Amino acid sequence: MLLWEHKYVTASRAAKARLAALRRENVRSVAVIKHAALGDLVLTRPFLVEVRRHFPNARITLGAIANYVHGLPEDLVDRVHVAAGQFRPRPSWRERLRSYRELGYHDLLFDLTASSASAWIAKVNPAGVKFGFQHSPLAHWVYDVTLPRSFLTFEAESFLHMLAILRLRYAWPPDFGWPPHQRATDPPYLLYFPTASSPPRCWPAERYGALLGRLAQALPEHEHRVVYGVGAWEVQAADIVLAAAGAHPNLRAVRDAKGETFRALLRGATLFIGNDTGVKHLAVGLGTPTLAVMARSVVDTYLPRYDFHDAVHDPEGADPTVDEVEQAALRLLARIRARG
Numbered sequence: 262m263l264l265w266e267h268k269y270v271t272a273s274r275a276a277k278a279r280l281a282a283l284r285r286e287n288v289r290s291v292a293v294i295k296h297a298a299l300g301d302l303v304l305t306r307p308f309l310v311e312v313r314r315h316f317p318n319a320r321i322t323l324g325a326i327a328n329y330v331h332g333l334p335e336d337l338v339d340r341v342h343v344a345a346g347q348f349r350p351r352p353s354w355r356e357r358l359r360s361y362r363e364l365g366y367h368d369l370l371f372d373l374t375a376s377s378a379s380a381w382i383a384k385v386n387p388a389g390v391k392f393g394f395q396h397s398p399l400a401h402w403v404y405d406v407t408l409p410r411s412f413l414t415f416e417a418e419s420f421l422h423m424l425a426i427l428r429l430r431y432a433w434p435p436d437f438g439w440p441p442h443q444r445a446t447d448p449p450y451l452l453y454f455p456t457a458s459s460p461p462r463c464w465p466a467e468r469y470g471a472l473l474g475r476l477a478q479a480l481p482e483h484e485h486r487v488v489y490g491v492g493a494w495e496v497q498a499a500d501i502v503l504a505a506a507g508a509h510p511n512l513r514a515v516r517d518a519k520g521e522t523f524r525a526l527l528r529g530a531t532l533f534i535g536n537d538t539g540v541k542h543l544a545v546g547l548g549t550p551t552l553a554v555m556a557r558s559v560v561d562t563y564l565p566r567y568d569f570h571d572a573v574h575d576p577e578g579a580d581p582t583v584d585e586v587e588q589a590a591l592r593l594l595a596r597i598r599a600r601g
Contacts, residue, residue: 470505
């Protein structure tokens, strides 16, 4: 195994020597550390798919943290290690250190998180070669190989760069390890998810409702399904959206959709329209065309540059207008129809 020699990649001599002496088929264990909520965990799936493909004899361990366990890609790994989080009562440093060390030894260790907790986990566990991002001046103290990470690249691909520096090719578009997207045809429907992890990340509900009303009228052959979130404020926001949309025979409210039922709902949609949220990333991973309304997110981090995905944002940080989002949705649907 060889690294690409590049001025932006740092690697110790010992790491280069160990990699040169290691064949991919002899790698027996790989750890991938990713502490994140649902959306970023979805974007980790292509990395895990490629690790399985390139290291077929390895046992793969996903390093998670107790703060975030919803949506763990357990179907792609052999073991999940959950480190102590920051809950109250907060675990002592001794308790956290003990849980950190339970990750154990691995031939290769990839830290995709770039946080202080993940760095400590990488530091206190032995590994043949440790890979990390150059997120701190102390990164070279923790990792054997480091590389820069751009926030202007689709995040799923930025993770895959850790394999690219090993001269390993990865699939593009990324392979999320799920069945291909299949649109429903009886009747076709657009799916709307008007909330996110917190209210500040949401497009105003009144504008969302106005958009819904316009598209329901402009696209009478489609159903327009509004998915309710689980929080009390999310339910209230969805109610506002539906009230603002007005009465249309092709509007439907979807409540309590969970698990595989929810994934099937996403997979069957002609188009998903939502905020910068984990549900949008889940739709991307399932192959569903997506339109994201992003007022305060770094668009390029979460906008796939392939297939049928788009985002609406104002360069000055204002909330996009209803006209802007409506026109973007209609353009994207025209592209989808042209595909056939």
